[in-house]
Structure formats: structure tokens, C-alpha cells
Amino acid sequence: MKRTDLAELGEFGLIERIKSKVTTSQPSTVYGIGDDAAVIDSGSHYTLISTDMLLEGIHFDLSYTPLRHLGYKSIAVNVSDIAAMNGIPKQVTVSIGLSNRFSVEAIDELYEGILSACKNYNIDLVGGDTTSSQSGLVISVTAIGEVAKEAVAYRKGAKANDVLCVTGDLGAAYFGLQILEREKQVFLENPNMKPDLIEHEYLVGRQLKPEGRTDVIHELKEKNVVPTSMIDVSDGLASEILHLSQHSGCGFSVFVDNLPIENKTLLMANEFKMSPITAVVNGGEDYELLMTISQQDYELVKSIPEITPIGFVTNEKNNILVTNSGEHVPITAQGWNHLTTQK
Numbered sequence: 001m002k003r004t005d006l007a008e009l010g011e012f013g014l015i016e017r018i019k020s021k022v023t024t025s026q027p028s029t030v031y032g033i034g035d036d037a038a039v040i041d042s043g044s045h046y047t048l049i050s051t052d053m054l055l056e057g058i059h060f061d062l063s064y065t066p067l068r069h070l071g072y073k074s075i076a077v078n079v080s081d082i083a084a085m086n087g088i089p090k091q092v093t094v095s096i097g098l099s100n101r102f103s104v105e106a107i108d109e110l111y112e113g114i115l116s117a118c119k120n121y122n123i124d125l126v127g128g129d130t131t132s133s134q135s136g137l138v139i140s141v142t143a144i145g146e147v148a149k150e151a152v153a154y155r156k157g158a159k160a161n162d163v164l165c166v167t168g169d170l171g172a173a174y175f176g177l178q179i180l181e182r183e184k185q186v187f188l189e190n191p192n193m194k195p196d197l198i199e200h201e202y203l204v205g206r207q208l209k210p211e212g213r214t215d216v217i218h219e220l221k222e223k224n225v226v227p228t229s230m231i232d233v234s235d236g237l238a239s240e241i242l243h244l245s246q247h248s249g250c251g252f253s254v255f256v257d258n259l260p261i262e263n264k265t266l267l268m269a270n271e272f273k274m275s276p277i278t279a280v281v282n283g284g285e286d287y288e289l290l291m292t293i294s295q296q297d298y299e300l301v302k303s304i305p306e307i308t309p310i311g312f313v314t315n316e317k318n319n320i321l322v323t324n325s326g327e328h329v330p331i332t333a334q335g336w337n338h339l340t341t342q343k
């Protein structure tokens with residue numbers, strides 16, 4: 001039998017392949033594989049279900065990740081996926097795989113972070129699973145959320161002339177990771193060197209302790225605005241724009257000048273001799289929301305300070321970045337592919 005390398009398919013190709021073998025038969029399954037969360041008809045509303053697994057050595061490095069932060073982040077990234085459907089998370093289950101390497105106190109610390117996030121987002125922890133692991137710490141979280149039926153936002157639904165908007169700022173988490181990796185190397189070479197992270201609190205914080213943007217979901221609801229499409233920015237702007245483009249069957253023009261980038265990110269890009277735009281487009285883990293909003297509704301949300309317009313939807317097939325000088329650069333990056341390159 002033919003043997004195909006996983007790397008040939010890539011992460012998204014593999015998910016597509018699994019999806020192609022799946023048919024759903026329950027009338028309550030409104031939307032299965034393919035969006036930020038599954039959508040289940042619960043009668044009065046839709047239930048949203050999203051799951052994410054974090055693996056030591058792939059998604060986090062315990063030499064610079066405090067367990068409390070890791071616990072917080074494992075909840076926040078799932079909150080982000082529920083928010084990306086325009087929903088509010090209500091419950092989570094948390095499963096862990098661990099070895100003797102961890103003390104009871106270490107696991108207490110992990111759960112301090114988990115419970116602090118649950119409190120912050122008003123989520124109940126309602127179950128999970130505990131197993132042993134030979135390959136480091138594994139944390140798998142499933143989040144369950146709710147959204148009014150008429151308010152659900154998918155990756156599909158963007159229409160020509162809609163305004164493309166993003167919450168918060170982009171690229172900071174990428175540089176947070178670069179700083180942590182740099183300080184780790186310095187420490188490995190000279191264990192007497194103390195990492196100087198306070199100075200980079202914002203960038204490092206964006207990497208270690210991201211937030212899901214339920215605040216923006218509440219604000220959209222207050223304005224009675226439902227995005228025509230939405231996704232969370234976990235793999236970099238390019239990857240997410242391509243997802244919206246594929247699902248919605250339209251193109252995007254994004255203005256480089258409009259991208260929300262913090263001054264601290266710009267300064268750090270300079271220090272790393274890297275373009276901040278590359279970090280925004282191909283970085284990841286910002287956990288902001290990328291959405292399209294109809295021109296009419298845009299009038300209602302433009303006063304929300306967390307939301308920045310960065311481009312618009314076109315009838316074209318291609319997706320382009322428009323630079324300050326008016327140059328058109330195709331958006332082609334596929335985000336971070338864990339199956340070919342590890343973070």
C-alpha cells in the first residue's frame with residue numbers, strides 16, 4: 001500500500017481529508033468540522049463546542065512558561081475559538097496527561113491558572129480526564145459555549161465591500177516568543193545571567209497570557225451587530241485571511257498601513273532586524289478576532305476602540321496586502337505548519 005508522508009498533506013490538508021470521510025446524521029448537528037467551533041442546535045439557542053490540545057515541546061516550553069500561565073492560556077485559547085463564532089463560553093472540561101516529573105504542587109499551580117481563567121471568563125469547569133504521559137505534559141481543553149441562533153458567525157459569509165476588521169493589536173505574541181527563546185539561549189550559555197523580562201512585560205505577556213476577546217463579543221451584541229464572518233487569529237493574519245477567503249468564496253485587500261501594531265512590537269522588530277509585518281502576517285498566537293462587517297453595521301462599531309478596520313472584501317479570488325507605496329503583495333502564507341516545521 002502507498003505510504004504518504006503526513007508532511008505532504010500538512011495540518012490543514014489532513015483535517016480536510018478527515019472531514020471528507022465524515023458525514024453527519026444528527027439533525028441537531030448544524031455545523032461540524034471546519035470552523036472554530038462545532039455548532040449544535042439546542043432548541044432555544046446554538047451550543048458551540050471547541051477543543052484544543054497543548055503539548056509540551058510543541059506548544060509550550062516549561063523552561064520559561066510558568067505553569068499558572070500555561071493553565072490560564074489553555075482556557076483562553078478555547079475561549080477565543082468560542083468568541084470566533086460570536087459566542088460566550090459557559091463550561092470547560094480539562095484533560096491532562098502527566099508523568100512523575102510533576103509534583104502535586106506543580107499541578108496545583110497549573111490549576112490555579114486554569115481556575116483563574118474560569119473565574120475571569122465566568123466559566124464552570126465541569127470535568128476532564130487524567131492520564132499518565134511518557135512524552136511530557138499534555139493539556140486538552142474542550143470549551144462549550146452558547147450563541148443566539150441568529151447571531152452565530154462562521155468563517156463563511158463575508159460579502160464583497162464588507163469591512164475587514166481586527167481586534168486589539170497583532171504581532172506582539174510572536175516577539176514575546178522570540179524574547180523568551182533568546183533569553184533561554186542566553187541562560188543556557190551562562191546560567192548566571194538572569195533573564196531580563198520585566199522590560200518586555202507586554203510582549204512576553206502577550207505570548208504567555210493571551211486573552212480570548214469575549215469583551216468584544218459583548219460589545220458587538222450591545223450594538224446589535226453580527227459580523228458577516230469571523231475567525232480568531234491563532235496562526236497569523238495570512239492563514240486566517242485565507243480561511244475566510246476559502247470559506248466565503250471572496251478575496252481580501254488588506255492595507256499594511258492600517259494594521260494595528262503596538263509601538264513595543266515595532267521597537268522589538270527593529271531589535272530583531274525583522275519586519276513587523278512579517279510577524280503580523282506569519283507569526284501567531286495573537287488570539288484576536290478577525291471579522292468582516294457590513295458597511296451599514298460598520299457605522300455602528302467604528303466607535304469601539306478595540307476594533308480596527310484593516311481592509312475590505314472583494315469579488316476577486318486573490319488576497320492582497322497593499323503596502324504604503326501602493327504595491328500589491330499576494331497573501332499566500334499558510335501559517336505555522338506543525339507537521340512540517342515545529343514552532
Ligand code: ADP
Nearest residue numbers: 015018032033034035036037038051052081234
Ligand atoms: P482552530 O485553529 O480554530 O482551533 P483547527 O485548525 O485546529 O481550528 O481546526 C479546524 C477544524 O478542524 C475545527 O472544526 C476542528 O474541530 C477540526 N479538526 C481538527 N482536527 C480534527 C480531527 N483530528 N478530527 C476531526 N476534526 C478535527
Ligand code: MG
Nearest residue numbers: 036081232234
Ligand atoms: Mg480558531
